[in-house]
Amino acid sequence: MELSIKNLSKTYPNGVQALNNVSLTIPQGMFGLLGPNGAGKSTLMRTLATLQEADSGTVTLDGIDVLKDKQSVRERLGYLPQDFGLYPRINAETMLDHIAQMKGVGNKAERKELVASLLNRVNLYKHRKKGLGTYSGGMRQRFGIAQALVGNPSLIIVDEPTAGLDPSERNRFYNLLSELGENTIVILSTHIVEDVNTLCSNMAIICTGEVLMQGTPKEGLAQVNGKIYQKSIDKSELEHYREEYQVISTKLIAGKLSLRVESDTDPGNGFESTPADLEDVYFSFISKKVDPITI
Template identity: 90%
Template sequence: MELIINNLSKTYPNGVKALNGVSLTIPQGMFGLLGPNGAGKSTLMRTIATLQEADSGSIQLDGIDVLHDKQAVRERLGYLPQDFGLYPRINAETMLDHIAQMKGIGNKSERKEVVASLLNRVNLFKDRKKALGTYSGGMRQRFGIAQALVGNPSLIIVDEPTAGLDPSERNRFYNLLSEIGENTIVILSTHIVEDVNTLCSNMAIICTGEVLMQGTPKEGLALVNGKIYQKTIEKSELDHYRKDFHVISTKLISGKLSLRIESESDPGNGFEPAAADLEDVYFSFISKKVDPITI
């Protein structure tokens, strides 16, 4: 099973080109869609989820024409958007039962089984009687995954799911998504490199509505290995270094800037070779489109 996106484009009435000829092949498993805010990720996710029309192009899910057979897609889709509303006074059990009804599970005893199973799976069963408005950010996200899993979807989309979570909740969420991704296509849209590095066997980098790279994290690393150099400089020297080198990222440490550049050969000038990581891959591609210092 795979999701095939071919030459997808979308321009908004204000002239913003959100998607520009996007083509991706997404296999079963965890797929990371990595890009800065405003890159086109959410537009792409909403289009796949049949919530938004494309101007041109096509999407196929296991033989289903996503853009034209929306109902067939919705029956196989689980979706956790970046911002999803909850009824704060309703408890998790009641809300999930209602969602299961809407997904076509008419038998009451069957729904009860499904709801209990899903709440156990996301570790919320003991909190099933609590009002959703009392849930922490991590609990809300886990409930969001539970509602996305109703009906055993073959495609799950999660948009910026770990933003704002504390480290322990993020780890719980990582484990949950990893388990789900064993038998399902899961698209993880995020600007957090660590999410993709931890979870995803395949990935793509998107910026200004264009796919800049697709492959495995290992293949991405191979593109920058041996090309990353590092040096600590004064903040006032940054503009000078940006004129002479391909600066891909900076990090302020104790009042000084740790500068990372990409170079095909040893740049000298006090730079030392640095082990490449997935963040370097990300900034290497993004910096060709936008100023990495302002991301």
């Protein structure tokens, strides 16, 4: 099973080019799509979910033309958008039953069994009679996954799923997504590097509508290993260092600015070589397209 995206482009009426010749090959498993806000991730996700049109390009899912045969795609799709509405007074069991009806599960006994199975899978069965408006952020996201799983989809798209979750809820969500990725294509769109590092065997980095990198996290790390250097400086010195070095990220620690730069050779001047991580990979690519201070 494979999702193939070739030369996909989209420009909005206001002139913003959200996607610029995007090409990606996404195999079965967890695929992380990393990029800052406004990178084009949500536009790509909505296009794959058949919710908006592309200007040009092709997308195929196991031989299905995603851009033309929308109904066939929707029958195989589970989608959890960044923001999704819930009827606050309806309980989870009733809402999921209604969604299953809309997905074509007509037999009442079959729906009851399906709803119970899905709620158990996302650890919400004991909360099935509670109104959705009483759910925590993590519970809402888990319900969102349950509704996305109705119909046994072969493609699941989740857009910024862990934003706003506390650490324990995030870990529960990680475990659930990892389980889903064993048998389906799961596309995780996020700007949180940790999400991709924890979950995904394949990834891509997108910025200003362009794919900057695609491969495994290990392949990404290989491109920056031995090139990352760190130094603590005063905040007032930042502009000087930005003029002299390729600064990829900064972090304020105890009043001092921890500076990370990328260099093919030892930059000297008090910089120390430091092991690269996936965040360095992300910032290395992104900083070549936009000002790293604005990321």
